[in-house]
Amino acid sequence: FVRLKQAGRSKDELLEMGESFNEMIALLESNYSRQEQFVANASHELKTPITVIESYASLLKRRLHQQPELLEESLEAIHSEAVRMKAMTEQLLLLAKPNRQWQIKLTEFDAVGVVERTAANFEKAYGRQVELQLAQQGAVMIVSDEDKLCQLLIILLDNARKYSEAAVTVAVSQQADGCCIAVKDSGIGIAEAELERVFEPFYRVDKARSRDESVLAGGIGLGLSLAKEIAEATGVRLELQSKEGVGTTAAIHIPAFSAKSNKSELQ
Ligand code: ADP
Numbered sequence: 001f002v003r004l005k006q007a008g009r010s011k012d013e014l015l016e017m018g019e020s021f022n023e024m025i026a027l028l029e030s031n032y033s034r035q036e037q038f039v040a041n042a043s044h045e046l047k048t049p050i051t052v053i054e055s056y057a058s059l060l061k062r063r064l065h066q067q068p069e070l071l072e073e074s075l076e077a078i079h080s081e082a083v084r085m086k087a088m089t090e091q092l093l094l095l096a097k098p099n100r101q102w103q104i105k106l107t108e109f110d111a112v113g114v115v116e117r118t119a120a121n122f123e124k125a126y127g128r129q130v131e132l133q134l135a136q137q138g139a140v141m142i143v144s145d146e147d148k149l150c151q152l153l154i155i156l157l158d159n160a161r162k163y164s165e166a167a168v169t170v171a172v173s174q175q176a177d178g179c180c181i182a183v184k185d186s187g188i189g190i191a192e193a194e195l196e197r198v199f200e201p202f203y204r205v206d207k208a209r210s211r212d213e214s215v216l217a218g219g220i221g222l223g224l225s226l227a228k229e230i231a232e233a234t235g236v237r238l239e240l241q242s243k244e245g246v247g248t249t250a251a252i253h254i255p256a257f258s259a260k261s262n263k264s265e266l267q
Contacts, residue, residue, distance in 0.1 A: 133169055
């Protein structure tokens with residue numbers, strides 16, 4: 001401070017620098033506690049499936065000889081918890097790395113083709129029908145990261161499946177300023193006050209209502225925060241509209257590839 005004063009800095013300048021310094025410290029502190037919170041939540045969520053796996057394994061160890069019928073039920077539970085844990089770990093690993101460090105691979109491809117393939121895989125995996133609505137015939141060419149767009153679609157389709165009983169719809173439309181892919185469901189919806197919060201890691205509107213016992217159905221509140229990171233990293237806009245008891249629409253707006261963009265990034 002004294003040295004800066006000697007260097008001829010005015011009082012206002014010094015005060016301004018002091019304020020920036022305090023802001024910087026506050027930011028560092030809040031990042032630190034967010035990180036701590038993240039690690040605490042992640043450990044807590046991972047502990048549940050580990051405990052289930054451990055209990056079933058020790059039950060088998062103790063009682064398999066006397067009760068061989070325990071085998072099927074225990075293996076089923078161990079398998080489903082392991083699958084859940086794998087999906088959780090994959091999401092956690094992605095979120096642990098700042099999205100600006102992700103490798104983004106831009107290519108030109110047909111958005112309709114990606115939606116059709118992802119929806120078909122989804123139908124096969126969950127036996128839930130996905131209805132496609134195409135605003136126009138033919139391909140809708142976009143420039144984006146195909147794998148990341150797929151991941152984003154899977155998160156949104158998965159939520160539509162988990163929080164609604166009825167069919168899920170995906171609409172693709174070409175617009176003047178790009179392309180829009182909207183995943184719609186007519187499920188339980190999200191109250192307005194919760195709409196912003198659902199993007200926070202580990203935030204779940206009602207922990208009891210959506211925690212289903214079946215494989216992967218009980219999310220841990222990472223899907224939408226990952227979706228937000230993917231959207232940010234790939235330069236698309238993610239918009240969530242919802243009405244409690246009516247349904248939810250999650251729209252991905254992919255901007256048109258401008259001639260001014262850096263074509264050398266295209267691979
Ligand atoms: P989760 O793994 O719990 O689904 P997400 O981050 O994907 O985590 O979503 C956060 C919360 O937002 C969910 O727990 C749920 O309460 C709410 N939510 C997300 N998508 C929908 C939807 N399509 N309909 C109703 N609620 C939703």
